[in-house]
Amino acid sequence: MKKIASLLSVCALALGLTACGSDNASTKTEDKKELKIGATTGPYADMVNEAIKPGLEDLGYKVEIVEFTDYIQPNKALGNDSIDANLFQHKVYMDNFAKENKLKLSDLIIVPTAPMGIYSSKYKSLKEIKDGSSLALPNDPVNLARALKVLVDEKLIEVDPDVDPLKISEKDVTKNPKNIQFKPLESAQLPRATESVDLSAVPGNFALAAKMKLEDALVLENMPDLYRNVVAVNTKDVDAQFAKDIKEVVKSAEFEKVIDSKFIGFGKPEWMK
Known part of the structure; x- marks a missing residue:
């Protein structure tokens, strides 16, 4: 009987320690x-x-x-x-x-x-854009869609209305009256690209990291939440x-x-x- 009682005591202690450990684990995040x-x-x-x-x-x-x-x-x-x-x-x-x-x-x-902006070292206004102007824009799908939406909002291009605005890409462009030449690049390269292309669509964080000013953009996106x-x-x-x-x-x-x-x-x- 003493052995059984002793064994039960050890088991109870072990369970108690386990329970305490569990409590500590459950409160660890709360106490962080x-x-x-x-x-x-x-x-x-x-x-x-x-x-x-x-x-x-x-x-x-x-x-x-x-x-x-x-x-x-x-x-x-x-x-x-x-x-x-x-x-x-x-x-x-x-x-x-x-x-x-x-x-x-x-x-x-x-x-x-920080919103995405269209920047240029060549033009001072979107109204100055000439036929065949080159535009560097992000090559990842999400930010590419954002850049194209800015162009749509500024009536520079039209896209297929049946395509989800969050997923539009170059292939969805139906009208491009200025014949803008798209140049997809990694977002980190877009600030530097303003010197080698006519226009560059730069996400706000990359623009600021490159010491570009938001107020210098030709246009800033109307950003949804x-x-x-x-x-x-x-x-x-x-x-x-x-x-x-x-x-x-x-x-x-x-x-x-x-x-x-x-x-x-x-x-x-x-x-x-």
Whole structure:
């Protein structure tokens, strides 16, 4: 009997320790006070540093900013828990990347975003565009669609109305009266391309990283919220306290003040209007 009682005691202790371990695991995320937030080098790393980090620190967090120079590693680092959140992408890109790479990512909140612009070192107005002008534009499908939509909005081209605006490509162009010559390039090359082509459609973050001014664009896109950048987290962390606190900070008056003073020209999402 003593052996049985002893065995039961050991089992109870083991179960207790297991339960405690389980409790610790379940509260680990909730108790997290050290955060690593990833962002691409340039305006969005600056936004985390100047507009988000101070608010989180006021809430008792220690925040480390991890900077990336591409659009691949920030999501991979998030997916393997090397970082807790990231800021660099819009929801369309995030959803496509997550699906292709079998990740479970979710958007927390939309933030003010630098719009894509059409830049030129040759023309001072879109009205000056001559027949056969060359236009460099992003070669990835999502940003290509954005660039073509700017041209549609400016009545420079027409596209098949039956095609999803988020998926339009060069093959969907039905009218091109100026005979614009499209030159697809990697987005990072587009700022430099303004010197070698007549026009260049440059996503806002790449323009700012290259020290280009948003106000120097011939035209800026009328950006829908779907294309504005989001703070992203792993889906398992959506309801974690740190995720709720990030949203609280972004929704604060202090955050908006920093945006208004240091991120001039960034288009605000609908929830901020």
